[in-house]
Amino acid sequence: MLGQIAIRTPELDDAERVGRAHSVAADEAYGSYFPRDWMFQRNTPAKRTEQWHQLLSEPAPEGQLRRVRIAEAGEKVLGFGIFGTARDADAPVGFELHRLYVLSEAYGSGLSDRLLHELTPERPAHYLWVMEQNRRAIAYYRKRGYWHDGAVERLPTIANLPKTRMVWSPQ
16 A cells, blocks of 8 residues: 555645545544534534634744645545644754654555655654553654654643643754
């Protein structure tokens, strides 16, 4: 299956397909512990499409890097990611992996690694935020050399759930 998957920079007309995939991926990753009302209000295909339409129609702010990639098999988006300039004032390094999602049907295929490589070909030091309850993602990042730097934030709009920061740097 992996050989049939193309990874590319999305266009504005991809927003709906990526939005649908984002809604499915978020439900697979968080549906078991995010509040159902939050998921029903904010994780709909329409809301996610709106977010992607906005992202893809606006250039990155001047002087900032934003690299976006989608992975697709035919017309189906199986994964996506965003990498760029750090967004946090207290960022430990200058770059951040903003998003990396793969649909469950592609788990174990190596697609996450391919997307990560496409997003970070230079492999600069960077960080990411991951939900503390997302054990699958934490295990994935640990196997690739990321470590917790001790930073934890709570999400007041999502039942005060904690997310933790993980950092990667070249050895």
